[in-house]
Amino acid sequence: MANDPRIFGADSPKVWTIPPGADFLRALAGTLAAETGLAGQPDALSDAIIYLPNRRSARALTLALYDAAGETPILPPDVRAMGDLESDEAPPSAETALIALPAALSPAKRLGALAAMVRQYYAANYRTDLPPASALAAARELSRLLDQAALSEQADWSKLSDLVESADLAGHWHGSVKFLKIITEAWPDFLAGEHAMDPFVRRLAAAEALAAEWAANPPHTPVVIAGSTGATPAGRVLMKAALGLPKGLVVLPGLDTFADGEAWTAIRQSVSHPQNSLIDTLDRLGIAPGDVATWPGIPDTDRRAARRRLIHEALAPADATADWRATLKTLASASGSTVEDFALDALDGLTLIEAPDEAAEAEAAALLMRQAVETPDETAALVTPDAGLARRVSSLLKRWGLDVPPSAGVPLGRTPAGSLIGLCANWALDPSEPVALVAALKHGFVKDRDGLATLERHFLRGPRRWRTLKGLRDSVLTRHEIEPYPRFDGDDQAEAAALVDRLIAVFDRTGADVSGTDRVDGKAAAEVIAALAGEISEAPLPWAGEDGRGATVLLESIAELSDYLGPMSPRALVDIIHSQSAQLTISAGMEEHPRLSIRGPLEARLQSASRVILAGLNEDVWPQRPAPDAFLPRRFRADLGLNDPEDRLGLSAHDFAQLACAANVVLLHAARRDDSPAVASRWVWRLKTLAEGALDDRGAEVLAPGDGDPLAWVGVMQARGRGSLSTEFPVEPKPVRKPEGWPKRLSVTRVDLLQRDPYASWAESVLGLSSIEPMNAPLGPAPRGTAIHHALERLETENGPKTAAHLLSLLEYELARVGEPLEDWAARRAVWARTVDWYLGWRSARQASGKDVKLEVRGKLDYEIAGQPFTLSATADRVERLPDGALVIIDFKTGNPPSDKEIAAELSQQMPLQALIARKGGYEAIPAAPVAALEYVAFKAKPDARIVGTSSRLTATPGELADTAEAGLKRLIANYRDQGAAFLSAPRVQFVKYDNGFNRLARRAEWAGDTEEGEGGDA
Template sequence: MTYKPRVFSISSGTAFLPHFVDALLSGVLIDNFAPNGDIQAALADTLIYVPTRRAARALRTAFVERSATQSTFLPTIRALGDLDGDSFFFVENYTCTLNLPIGESERLLLLARLIRPWRENLPAHLRAMFEAEDVLIPAHTADSIWLAQDLAHLMDEIETESADWSKLKDIAPDMVAEWWQITLDFLTIVTQSWPQILQERQRSNPAEWRNQALKMHAETLHHTKPNKPILAAGVSGSIPAVSHLLRVIASLPKGAVVLPGLDFHMDEEQWEALDTINKEKTTCDFSDYETNAFSHPQYHLKKLLSLMKCHRIHVREIGQQSAITKKRMALLSEALRPASTTDRWVQIVRDDYENLCANWSFIETINEREEALAIAVALRNAIEEPQKNAALITNDRNLARRVSVELQRFGIEANDSGGIPLAQTLPSTLLRLILENVFQPSDPIAFLSLLKHPLITLKQNRHRLREMAENFELFVLRGSTGRIHLRKCDQFIEKWIKTCSKNTSDDCTLDQQKSEEAHLLCQLLVKAVEPLASLMEQEKECSINEAAIATVEVFENFGRDENDSLAHLYQHEVGQALSTFLRELVSDQSGLKFHLCEWPAMFSALIATRSVTPSPGGHPRLFIWGTLESRLQTVDTVVIGGLNEGSWPITTHNDAFLSRPMKMMLTLEPPEQHIGLSAHDFQWAMGMNKVVMSRALRVNHVPSLPSRWLQRLETVIGKQVWKQIRARGEKVLHWAKMLDNTNMVACATRPCPVPPLKMRPRHFSVTEIATLRYDPYAIYAKKILHLKPLKALTYDPCAAERGTLYHAILAAFCTQIKNPKAANALDVLLTLGRKEFDKLNLPADVETIWWTNFENLAPFILQWERSLEPRERYAEVVSQKIPIDTTGVTLSGRADRIDVLPNKTVEIIDFKTTTPPSSKQVRDLLFPQLALETALLMKGAFTDFQNLTPSNLFYIPLNGKGEITPKSIFSKKGEKEHQSIISLGEKAWEHLIALIEYYKNPQQGYLSHAVPMIKQYESDYDHLARLWEWSNGFHEGDQS
């Protein structure tokens, strides 16, 4: 019998599945489909292959809709692209001698076990190529797993293409560069060690299993030639084993193959140009042949028809197309013609292109956020008309998720059928946070992210646990400079309680109830992580299943609710996928041993390849598809999103293990073949009734390039028509921008609250007087509203903390060492410094720098102390509160140091770790602290220094950069200067009285930034004052 394959095609621009159903039921595809007119019996006996499970579901729906008025049998529908669940149906009726496919995790871990010792076993002549450098990869077990993923991908690619690994032996050293010889040695893992492991475990590679299953099924069909309808619908045959099956199906008595979107508009020159690769494939120089043919949308269909020995003219086109649709598809075919024939574009006659492109729009946005919003608006507008449906098709999963979120503005739930990485799901983030916090001292952000995770319960009431976590954040973590360790957080809280019990400042208030809650929370956490903690204490290598068992125990300890239930951890598709993944790890028998400290990185590498596909659901007329899921689908309006190079098409990369010539020697096709598949998806999508194309000018803050197909369309269509297409897209973009537009809101005015007199402060410290003068609003917020800035969560000590530390050290030194000329003075100073440093528990990096600076500064401090004339030294002197004249307000202060000289005068000293103000600024009372301390001294507020008069005022810079140079407010000592200091104190007191009286006026408010500072000033309350809404930057002052 003459071989005559039955091959059909449904063109782009035609609803594939409805036309396929009609053609099948009407007998177009299968002659005498229902011999006795019994359609139901024929359907029940029919077997149909489709590319994906989504296509299978859609085809079932098409059959149901076709018989909406009556019940009907459905044919058996199998998805060739998802053989994981359906592979057994190929061999269920006959003996299969092939070993079952190896599991994904098992394969990765076995390969990692082989890869990890590779660099130690590298032959000497190859190691010599590194010269003095060491071989660094794989450096860790996690590196081995990542390499195993790449190697597994290469194995699948070679076995999918039915290539022969043994040909690697034929590659002579002089045929490849020296570095590729190292790769060839590395690949002996696959060619020699891996087959032995598979044989020992009686397993096979997944791709090889699929190939053999398809081959056996094809051979059975070929030999038995069953007299029942067997069809393939929408399968392009990009996998050789599938192509072979399609060839057999097309030859069956009741077989038929229906191709998706075979292009009948291509002339013979274009069609034959796609044969370039096949004709030249016998060469070994990959650079000689034209890879552009691989990236053509019709390449795989041309290759399939060549295998089936079926010329394009013998393929029967089914499905009705309108005249305008045919012309539009011809236009698209022209735009996508092979690169070698694009010189024909100069002959294009742009006849009626404006009408052909009337349903096309193009949206170009600034960034992906704006693109997602515009797409959401376009989709929402598309389903405004009842019974109409719409879909977004994109390879960019981040864009898909953004659009899904933006659609929620309109109350639309749209699932991304492309799936999401398992590592990014809610239960997986809890697992990763647990591992991050267990295996390394964590910063407070990571620790709080764990405490506030929505799935954490610790067998407690969820609301109570959240309250405990927030109190722990507010009272313990914020403002802390320490690094909390999850396994030792009970020690952390005990140390914190001990510190607070000794600290009398307002910043460390010890609340009994809060401390008990914090202690309980830490006990719960320590108990929850005990399985992993005990495993770490063993300090020995462990296996995957040991680490996985401990990890699952800890994970479930964190997620077990107050009713001892774990249901919320493993619910829905996400929970089921995670459960399957964890079970694989728990049951692992790969024999891979590793140090437990490597486990977090290994876990991340193992889970990276897993994804979760959501169950069907969401809006019934609006969809988000990846390119694979969109195949054979038809909607009224399609948005093709992310039309940038790298997304449409996805960037192709040369293989990490094989160069192009090496791939050619193995008869593998170049990575450009994937561009061809993506181009076919693009061509199919462009055939929808209404098309909206979109791209962002910048993606991830980086300029992007428009997709090559977008550029081709623009070139072929012409500037005038393309301008109209763009204008329609700009209209949608305008709608999107208007969503977030608001009426012009007047900027806030400078705040000047006027509280009643009874609410106003009755006491100030000397350090608050400058603030009252320059920024009264800060005083209002602090002393009237009693607002305190929330301490930073990740708090890095700064100059203020360094100043407090140095003050404490110098105060202790001043108290303990009466004679700075003593021989042991420097040792005492350093010892006191070490003691004060230890109290702060500074981060290691900060302490190293600060302590080094202090060690350098200490001799200069002692040198300055010894240079002073004999005196009595008093540190951290606190004054009494004294009334400010008759204002009803009191003032107090604290002097860093007061020295009493033999002549019964005193010097007031202020230590500064930052740049001190100039003498003139102090004398002009722009910085009145020292002047007011002088006034307090003169008025007897420092009770131990009554009847003493000031003789000088000093700033002592402590910058750690060298010799200490005291900065005197009055350069010379003498009666004149003595009287000037007294006059300065009296002047400061008079100004203070005037300032306080000013705010006793009930009409006077507390103005924000009332007087511009002469140096940079930032208040903790600037955001509350909405400073940047009304200021023009004057508050930053003169920084020169």
């Protein structure tokens, strides 16, 4: 090592600062390398100890030292993560080796023990068995209070009882304070019994042990504590101890070297000031701000100095900066320039953009980063505390092949392995539940999906008709019995059933079906869920990689929690798995982009880039409002010696100041968030106020982005998207293309569809599309009608009694087969009984019976229309032959049948066309005969029978109706066979009773002014 380099000289300062806006770690590494001769002596820093706030900055410093040594191999120093107030770093391991400290509780054990105490409290005081998830939520609040107490050097819980007695509190606060005895009394006893320590308490003890070791045996090698604001007791202990070492240094981030004594006095009184934590640390170290030196080797300019002065002033408390103009004059005179020149220097390179919403904000940030890639050697860093915004920008960058993972990582539940664990947990609750089953099997890790598409499309949609996997298999094999026109065949059934058989075997092997269990042991249940995930995945998934390691940690934490929570309901366990997955953050496991990065403020504090984009600058986002105390009155905090929660605002402001002082900075905020008006960050408001105070109307212009406005780019992209759609597609779809000679065949019901909604008929018949029911859908009118038809048919064709009780049993059985819930049947049984009595009375009054009654009769007629063949088909529900040989055609409806007005308008031709087929002998096994009557039977809560053509609106005979229908059919088919015929979407919307499934495809909401999709005639 070089002899007595300047920063380690006997007369050199012991406390240094690296100005805001500088790349802290590169500046630190550059000077250390230069003054120790690292480039020529690879082991020059090998015996040094350097403390940084967190592991990420420790890794970054090692890389920066390598670069500073000319990219030659070096023996790196011992770089340790000290842990900072806002990090989740574990207590230092190197320091705990110096003293026989009790072990720290793992986060899961700590949370589980507190949750168990919470449940005991509620059981003893309220006789309530608090759900585990609720207990864990309360435990997290208690854990937060414990951490705050550990970080507050003067915390004294013994004062709490006296404060409660003397305070005039609302009743619920007395209960909360009583509840806090969990951490003031029960928790210390628990730790003593477990011979364990709280993590932050152990961290402080470890730091004190190391300080004592340094005092007794001071190391003569460099010891540098850098990048920390000293916001934790342990950090201040290490800093103070380092100052007593021969080569001990403290390097603070971004101390305001322009502030004077009066300013420091004001800063001490405002915990939300960005410099408050630093001056507090200096006071505790016994160091005057004037004794802090600026780290050597950092170039400075008037513009950089002006930016720092302006930013520090903008972040000062509002009550300390009431007279902006006087403040600006003071700042300008200190810089030796006019107010205008000072402001222009300070704002040079600073851009402020207000996006209309968070989506446009993310787009703008992504485009700015893309622009940086197009500029040689330029780097860009997006910094935001909004994890959702960070992930959004990362996804947008992938459009251009740029993989830039957020440095903060993602919640485990959003990773492949974590999501599979969550899906398997949901699936284990009910293995045959359609959504859970499909979601699990569609995961990318699953190895066996053969038959899944068939199972999902044909057998899992619509009402659920089973409760177990074996029931699902039976439903697959019997589905054709309840489908009037199945779209699957026997091979499809065999393929789907084979998949279900394999799933049954999987659950038999793993024992993961907890659907019939009231209580489970969390550890055992987590093991079977893990077994299920492993069984359906390709080995070694889901346990490989960073997310696989996280999944293992998750299940281990569940096991530790369950030791304290005891047996719980399966649903409670699944809730815990999901909540723990959301708390556990996993690194994306991807290599960082060489020129782009997405960081949180803590990770970005010590680094920089040629373009820094600060996004999410809205109140309650950045800065984030301190979380309210759930169980402790805010006014008690000072009396108990707890730190003011506003100090987090000061640390957040410090991070912002560090970043906003970079040479090229873009500030982004949204006018609306979560579809509600949003307020710009207080820092943005103060900065704008200073700019306008110095430059008047030019302030906004100077802060504007100019020609390279990313919002303009966003607008162009959006306009192009809209334009391409509107150019290629008409507002209202009017398709005309169809096969030659179409339609070649239609049923009588599809003839009505062609008249009422031609577009739906075209999409269904020409495009070959079909609407698919959602999973777990409520029982719809079509399957309910099919079930009722089956029940009525069985009453006639089977040998059972023709009684009300028998018909009720048939209805119950058939409705259950199509998915009618038992509770729905029980609720409506009395209604069905009245309907059955009416029906049997109607049936007994019929003139025809026995062999003169035909059910579910198929028929067809063949035509030559416009030079092409056409087939009309139908299925009649019931055809009766009267003694005189005439026929009566009956159609059963479970809803309201068409009115005579609709039939007269030729918009409902189902029954007249059936009369046409019957008259011409088109029905199987029914000779041609005149039709005496067409009758609708409404089998519903208010049953009714109505003969068509007997009202004042329609007095035609069935024969006349058949003639009219035949002529109309020929015209209709001939017209739609014309090459110019357009298929309009519901041109007679008043006669469309429900969405036929193609309204979204027709984009009716865009051009028809619809507000409710799928709502009858308004759809």
